[in-house]
Amino acid sequence: MGGLIARDGEKFERFSEWFDNVLLTARIADSRYPVKGFLVYLESGWFVIERVRRRLEYLLEEDGHLPMYFPLVATLENFSREAEHIKGFMGEVFAVGKLRVGGGEEQQEAPLILRPTSETIMYPMFALWISSHADLPLKIHQSCSVYRYETKATRALYRVREIPWNEAHTAHASQEEAEEQVRRAVQIYRRVLDELGLAYLTLRRPDFDKFAGAEYSIAFDAWNPDGKVNQVATVHNLGTNFSRVFNVEFEKKEGGKAHTWQLCYGFGYSRVLAAIIAQHGDDLGPIFPPTVAPIQVVIVPIPYKGREQEVRSYAQEIYSTLRESFRTRLDDREDVTPGEKYYYWERRGVPLRVEAGPREAQSGSVMLVRRDTGERRSVPLTGLKESVENVLAEIERSLAERARRKLEELVVEVETVEKGAGMIEEGKICKVSWCGSESCALSLKSLMGAEVRGYRYDMDERSERPCLVCGSRGRTYLYVSRAY
């Protein structure tokens, strides 16, 4: 009776169907809510999000970010102040008015909008709070939902109209300090994503694709089984673009006034959840990394005629040992066979199963079965906590390793744009030698039928080849792929 080998053929071949199915059966989210782009987060999905949220918030606060909460609505007037910003978002904001009894909307003198992101809500307050260099840096963060009226097709967790995220906003006295904060923000996000075992590219977006109103943007693109990368987080250097329009000024140490240098960065919880499911899962369902798994260990007793009582109390003993240290569930349903229980919990992503039957009770051991590899290991009851701890750590490492290898496999360097277009068709992420000019980057988009995601931020990648578009000397590599 060998272990179960994880298969992920269906996950890669029919990702959409697989994903939708998994969301429901693993109790992650229910996308049947009757408003387009909105969904119900079920207990397992929300649990994971909460775990991720707490970890991220902890790291942000450790770095000096103050937790705050700003209103959901903004005046259209404030929202419209920054020219580029409004250009980028206007097409997708929800407007709010008063619902008149009997239907119909009341005319509003000053219409309100739901935040699609909170710059224009926060910065008027920044202007009130900041007057001297001593008030800087100001670093704040909030976890909330933002609302974007997506015109394209929506997709559960990936592209929704209500987006649960964390947004952080900082104001600094100098450009250098702002730059330093960009590095810190990137480090924080990387740390959270790395701890979840996700594999992604850290890219500086091309200028034509930067955040509306930013000087430049850095983004984290996680790979996805269907070949469309999933942007899970972004960091934007706003320069003084927003401080100038919102009059965020401070008195300098040496006298005189200056506008603050600002940053904003966001971390998408639902997309990170999607990445966890998509990267780590297999055909059966999700495999949650132990740190965020709603249930880390499930105990399945294996009864045997005449020895039910013995097995039951043995399983109970294991349960009381483990529950102190792990999120543990004892599946003591009596009308369900062990085999069915295995299947049941596998589909719900529990990373480790503990089997306890007459054999184990007899010898004082337990059988540990890994969800990711199916590997079975018999360990003694004494020292069980440590054994479980170790196996969970192994699972975490091996999920991360598997995701990382997959990313390596997906990224291919191409020598011609035609080849690149072919690779895109196959769902690959193409690495393309590039001269650095915007026009070449722009034409890649149409030549290859995919999005230009940018060049590496985490390393200085020098190209040895000529630019694939114009043929002149290549400076670095652009990453091109389909995207959500």
Next chain:
RNA sequence: GGGGCCGUGGUCGAGCAUGGUCCAAGAUGCCUGGCUUGGGCCCAGGAGGUCGUGGGUUCAAAUCCCACCGGCCCCA
């Protein structure tokens, strides 16, 4: 922004071309009982659908037409 496809119990899905034989097949899931219990088996029974919503055509609509809502795909 342009074009196309689709919507049937919780989920998947047959039926729609040629309207009536559909108070809607099947699978899975769910509930009951039995058998079994180291891989979700097997047997018996059961609940669950105004066929997305509204309007129209017709003696008759899941089936044809229109609008809306929702889902998906392709192109820009």
